[in-house]
Amino acid sequence: MMGIAYRLVAQMKRLLRQEEGVIHxxxxxRLPIALVYPNTYYIGMSSLAVHVLYRWLNQPRDVVCERVFHSVETHPQKEELPLSLESQRPLQEFSALAFTVSYELDYFHIVDILRRAGIPLLAAQRDETWPLMIAGGPAVSANPEPLADILDIFAVGxxxxxxxxxxxxxxxxxxxARPRALDLxxxxxxxxxxxxxxxxxxRVWQRDxxxxxxxxxxxxxHTEFGDRGLIEIGRGCWRSCRFCLTGFTYRPTRYVSMEVVLxxxxxxxxxxxxxxxxxxxxSDHPQIDPxxxxxxxxxxKVAVSSLRIDxxxxxxxxxxxxxxxxxxxxxxxxxxxxLRQLINKPQDETRLLEMVSLAARYNxxxxxxxxxxxxxxxxDADVEAIVDLISAVRARFPRHIVINATPYVPKPHTPFQWAAMAxxxxxxxxxAYLEKRLQPWRVTVRSDSPAWAEVEGALARGDRRLGKVLIEMERTSLREWKRALKRAGLSVQEYLRARSYDETLPWSVVDSGVTRAFLAREMQRAQETMTQTAPDEAEGCLL
Ligand code: SF4
Incomplete structure (x- = not known):
């Protein structure tokens, strides 16, 4: 145990020595708050949310906020106590734990952190002698229910x-006393x-x-963006792509002024x-060119994430x-x-190919x-269309092409919240078909595991019963997940199935500000596109 703690503290001190801007x-x-990112230091420090929360939580004079990660450099051992980075204190010394959660699969890490810290896993088992636990971020803001028995409070917005x-x-x-705290x-x-x-x-949101x-x-x-500083220039998106959580849960679209960006x-x-x-x-920022x-x-130098072709x-x-x-x-x-029309992300292919040619010219x-x-x-015809599109792209772009073929996971508060997951x-x-067809053209195909995407799908549209499954799991593996689901008398298909319009959805505890009627209308429009323009070969249709 002593050896593990010594190694962890040494790793933390090494990382701290390489950081600029840390707040001690x-x-x-002061009220001590741990800002907990339930993944690695590398991934957490690549998230702008960690930076801004750290700064804002440290702004009041009477608060001290320190960071805690699920793991620092190496995967944590079972008996490794989670410690804060700045002062290497254990979680139990903090008055509150503020989790920022971007991905559903990080729920496993939340339970692991609490377990390693020796904190009771159920909110109902904790009194005021334990830290208050608050969670926010896109995943839990959209649907807190799988963690509702575990954490105390969820920040929606x-x-x-x-x-x-x-x-x-x-x-x-x-x-x-904890009951009074929860009332407040x-x-x-x-x-x-x-x-x-x-x-x-x-949901609450920032106007300005x-x-x-x-x-x-x-x-x-030690981040994906170690060579740059990140600046948020806008939030939300008005384009309403029907699969997109960001497009529906960060409304309305707002931009940072050019003066502030500069x-x-x-x-x-x-x-x-x-x-x-x-x-x-x-690229939608109204002053992006200036x-x-x-x-x-x-x-x-300037860098961006992904770009809208139009x-x-x-x-x-x-x-x-x-x-x-x-x-x-x-x-x-x-x-x-x-399919682009069906998901409401229509993009003109001629324009797309022109941009690819331009990208080739700019080397x-x-x-x-x-x-x-x-x-x-x-x-299957839509998948074949990816091959056709990439063939046209290959003809224009001679250097390395990578395609990310990510399994689609239906998300709450989007029009596809009622759809079945494939x-x-x-x-x-x-x-596998894409890999086979694209490999001869020297196109790299990357993808996430479909099996883990199913787990993500269950948690994204999950209910409170999944909390028991998270707690039951002794380690994070597909085998353990299936075993824990079975012990809880649940099946993954319950969560991946299509939902009917009249059933109460677990995430209705959150009012995103977008009406159910609007989402339903968008879903119906998508279904009309399916029937109007479905190819003859409709076999394999997922709805
Ligand atoms: S996927 Fe569509 S809705 Fe989502 S951010 Fe991109 S353009 Fe906007």
Missing amino acids: KDWGG EAEALLPSLLEVLPEACHV LAALPGLYVPMRHNAPVR LDASPAMTQIYTP NLAREVQKYRDKVGLVSAAV VVTELRRMGL SLSETLMRALAESDTQTLTIAPEAGSPR FPQLKMYFMIGHPGET PADVLAARI
Whole structure:
């Protein structure tokens, strides 16, 4: 045990020495909050959410916030106590644990963290001698139910809008009897407290992004973005692609003004010569061309995540090429115009191919294209259409092409929340087909495991009974998952099936602000597209 702790502390100190921007505060008289990211340090520090929450939680003088990760450098051993990075204190010394959860598969890590920390796993078993546990982030904000028996409070919506009232009440809530604390917190906007049955909870959101800019706080080489500072330039997306959680749960679309983006870029310039612009759809920012032109004039390199073809300009493409961008990423999501119309992400193929030719002229070493496999209504013909599209792309782009063929997982609060998830064997067969067809053209096909996508699918649209399954699992493996499901008398198919319009959905505890009628209408439109334009060969249709 001593050896494990010594190794962990040594790893943490090594990482801290390489960080710039870390906040060290004395604990005396302050409320200690652990910001917990239930995955590795590397992945957590690549998430802008960790940076901004860390900064905002440390802003009040009477709060000290330190980071905790599921693992630091190596996979944690069973008996390894989770410690905070800054002062290497165990979780039990904190008054509150604030989990930020991006992915459903990280739920396993949450349980593992609590178990290793020696904290009772059920909220009902914990009194005020244990830290209060609050969770937020896209996954739990959309559907907190699988964790509703485990964590105490769920933040529904955006942190800037939630934190002022939460931080006002938290010092008292952490020092009174737990039932009273839950009453206090259940009265705040945007907080779901399962033990107080205060559902549905309306999502809260920040009106003015200029008032609370989000950017990298800590610079470290040990992230995916070690060479740059990240700046959020917009949030939400108005395009309503029917599969997209971001498109429906971060409404309305808001942008950071050019003036603020450039001010933040000056901050980044103190640490790095490259800025990563972050938004659901970066190229949709109304001033994207002047922003990147000015950033280049300031001598900064520019990077972006993925781009919308229809709003991608040559100015942006040139700025990326001049910034030594290695990979240009676009996301057609589906191969055929029919399926793109069905998912409501229509993209003109002629324009797409023009942009690919332009990318070739600007000498990008790699082109990456995102597709989802298993959209509702997808047929074998739609998968064949990906092959056709890539063949046209290959003819125009001579360098390395990567396609990400990700299994599609229906998400709550989207029009496809009622759709069945494609069976894992269908997904696996379609991905294998793509690999076989594209390999001769030197196209790399990457994909996530269809079997794990099923687990993600169950958790994404899961209910409270899955909490028992999470607790029952002794380690994170597919075998353990199946065993725990069986012991709980559950089947994964219950969660992956199509839902009827009249059933109560577990995630109705969250009011996303988008009406059920709107989502249902969008789903019906998708179904009309299926029947109007389905190819003769409709076999394999997933709905
Ligand atoms: S997939 Fe992209 S363009 Fe479509 S709604 Fe989501 S963020 Fe917007």
